[in-house]
Each structure stands twice: as C-alpha cells, then as structure tokens.
Amino acid sequence: xxxxxxxxxxxxxxxxxxxxxxxxxxxxxxxxxxxxxxxxxxxxxxxxxxxxxxxxxxxxxxxxxxxxxxxxxxxxxxxxxxxxxxxxxxxxxxxxxxxxxxxxxxxxxxxxxxxxxxxxxxxxxxxxxxxxxxxxxxxxxxxxxxxxxxxxxxxxxxxxxxxxxxxxxxxxxxxxxxxxxxxxxxxxxxxxxxxxxxxxxxxxxxxxxxxxxxxxxxxxxxxxxxxxxxxxxxxxxxxxxxx
Ligand code: IPE
Ligand code: IPE
Ligand code: MG
Numbered sequence: 001x002x003x004x005x006x007x008x009x010x011x012x013x014x015x016x017x018x019x020x021x022x023x024x025x026x027x028x029x030x031x032x033x034x035x036x037x038x039x040x041x042x043x044x045x046x047x048x049x050x051x052x053x054x055x056x057x058x059x060x061x062x063x064x065x066x067x068x069x070x071x072x073x074x075x076x077x078x079x080x081x082x083x084x085x086x087x088x089x090x091x092x093x094x095x096x097x098x099x100x101x102x103x104x105x106x107x108x109x110x111x112x113x114x115x116x117x118x119x120x121x122x123x124x125x126x127x128x129x130x131x132x133x134x135x136x137x138x139x140x141x142x143x144x145x146x147x148x149x150x151x152x153x154x155x156x157x158x159x160x161x162x163x164x165x166x167x168x169x170x171x172x173x174x175x176x177x178x179x180x181x182x183x184x185x186x187x188x189x190x191x192x193x194x195x196x197x198x199x200x201x202x203x204x205x206x207x208x209x210x211x212x213x214x215x216x217x218x219x220x221x222x223x224x225x226x227x228x229x230x231x232x233x234x235x236x237x238x239x240x241x242x243x
Contacts, residue, residue, distance in 0.1 A: 016234035018065040025061060025229070026070040026186035026209070028201055029054060031193030031217030038217075044088035049219040051092050058142055060223040062109045064230070068141045068183035069109070072201050076116070076149030090124065093146070097127040100134070109140035114179035115148030116156070141183045150203030153179055180205055188233050192218045210236055 029050060036046030054071060061069045074089060100111065113128045120128070157177035161169050175181070185205040189198070194215040198206060212229055214221075 016230055018230065021238075022187050022230065022233050023066065024068040024070070024183055024186045024188075025066050025226075026072075026189045026202060027057070028072045028189065028191040028193075028199060029218040030191055030195060030199075032219060034193065035217040035219045043085055046219060047085075047089055047092055051096060053219050053221055055096075057221055057223070057226065058109075059107060060226055062107065062140050062142070064226070067139065068143065068186075070114075070143040070145065070180065070183065070186060070202070072145045072148065072199075074115075074146050074148070075200055076147055076152050077200065079147075090121075094124060094127070097124070097131055100131045101127065104131070104134045107135060107142070109138050109142045110135050112141055112143045112179075112182065113146050114143050114153075115146045116152060117146060119147055143180060143183055145179075145201070148179075149200045150198075150206075151200060154204055174204065178204060185209065188212055188229065190214070190229060192216050192221055208238065208240055210238065 032046035032050035033043040034046070035049065036043050039045075054073075058069055058071065073093070078089075079086060100107075104111075111131050111134065113132065117125055117128060154174070156179075157174055158169075160177045161173055166173065175184075180202070185207065186202060186209045188210040189202065189206055190212045191197075192214055194213070196213055202209070210233055212232060214225065216225065
C-alpha cells in the first residue's frame with residue numbers, strides 16, 4: 001500500500017500533500033536493459049517489464065494529483081542501438097497504443113507524444129494522433145517523449161519561430177515553441193538506473209528543476225518510491241537564485 005495518501009482524513013501526517021509548488025514530475029526511465037541482464041534475460045524483456053512499470057507509475061502520479069507527468073521513452077540517440085532492440089521498443093509502443101485505444105478510461109489524463117514523430121511509421125503516427133484526441137475532459141497531461149532530444153527540441157523551436165518571421169525572440173517565445181507548451185517546466189526530474197546525467201532530456205525546461213537520482217532500475221520503481229520523491233521534494237528549499 002503506497003504511503004502517500006491524498007485523503008486528508010487518513011493521510012499519514014508526515015506525508016506532504018501536493019500543492020501548486022509540485023505540479024509536474026518528469027522521469028528518465030533508465031535501467032531496463034540492466035534489469036533484464038541481471039535475470040539472464042534479453043534486454044527486450046526489460047523494456048517489456050519497464051512498460052508495465054511505466055503504466056503503473058503514470059496512473060499513480062495522476063492519482064496523487066500531479067498536473068503533468070513527462071516520461072522519456074526513446075531518445076534521438078537511442079536509434080544507435082541494435083535494430084532488434086529498437087524494433088522491440090517500437091513493438092512495445094505499438095501494443096501500448098492499441099491498449100490505450102481500448103482502455104483509455106483507466107487513465108484520468110490527456111496524452112501528448114513529444115519529440116520528432118515524423119520518423120515513426122505511418123501506422124504508429126496514426127495511432128498516436130488518435131490517442132491524443134482521447135480524454136479531452138481531463139486537465140492532467142501525460143507527455144511521452146519519443147524520438148525526443150532536448151537540443152533537437154530547442155532547434156525545432158527556433159526554426160518554428162524563424163518560419164513565423166521572428167528575428168529576435170524572448171525566453172517566453174522559446175518556452176511557448178517547445179513541445180511542453182501545455183505542461184510547462186518540470187518541478188522535479190527523476191532518473192532511475194544510477195547514472196548521474198540528463199542525457200539530452202528537457203534541457204531548456206530543466207533550468208530550475210529539482211534533480212532526483214536513484215540507483216533503482218526502472219522496472220523496480222514503485223508508487224512508494226514516488227511517495228519518497230514527494231517527501232524529498234518538500235524537504236528542499238528552492239531559491240531560484242534568491243535567498
Ligand atoms: C531505458 O533503459 C529505456 C530506453 C533507453 C529505451 P535502457 O535500455 O537504457 O537500460 P540500461 O540503461 O541499458 O540498463
Ligand atoms: C536515456 O537513457 C534515454 C531514455 C531513458 C529514453 P539512455 O540509456 O539512452 O542514456 P545514456 O546512453 O546512458 O546517456
Ligand atoms: Mg540506459
């Protein structure tokens with residue numbers, strides 16, 4: 001049973017409740033391959049189990065009241081992996097989209113796929129376009145970053161602004177031209193898998209994000225771990241350069 005409890009009558013007193021300071025959490029879902037290897041299984045198996053973790057964690061984050069959840073599913077650099085692994089990840093994506101088409105009612109959020117989707121197959125793109133029309137009655141947003149790179153996103157934003165004829169831009173113009181325009185900047189970026197880097201994720205949006213690293217491999221992440229992230233967030237003091 002997760003420790004976090006949004007019911008104020010029964011919530012443990014030491015468990016902070018989400019408020020306007022913590023609206024958006026982002027995850028670098030890393031460690032699927034190592035998780036599988038530790039079990040003598042192919043990396044693809046780790047991605048399959050990781051996708052189940054992804055669903056569980058996203059639903060939990062939405063339940064506890066995050067207004068936006070952003071997950072890094074496939075980077076612009078991940079194409080460097082062996083074709084069999086890339087194909088397996090795209091297959092998992094396809095099954096996930098099929099599942100969403102059937103079971104979207106389990107989710108209380110809208111879906112956004114962020115990144116350069118132009119390189120995906122027409123069949124995947126068609127499913128993504130459809131899934132993005134679902135659950136419009138909800139405010140909460142789940143951003144799934146696919147063929148996403150922070151540098152590519154910023155470059156895309158500049159090209160969009162240039163095409164609009166802008167010759168000088170403001171920070172606000174750039175933020176509004178990013179894929180995350182609807183959900184804004186993450187308050188916390190979590191990376192599982194033990195590596196201490198950002199790997200080209202949300203470079204612009206990360207300016208003042210709290211960073212949280214855990215050695216846990218992504219498939220092992222639980223709702224209780226999210227509770228711990230929430231507690232950790234509320235123990236920090238964000239100064240934004242002030243005092
Ligand atoms: C993250 O897990 C998922 C993707 C990058 C698609 P990895 O596949 O990077 O797993 P490790 O880091 O090799 O264990
Ligand atoms: C980051 O993980 C990308 C995703 C989780 C989708 P990687 O495993 O690709 O990152 P590096 O290669 O360790 O930096
Ligand atoms: Mg990795």
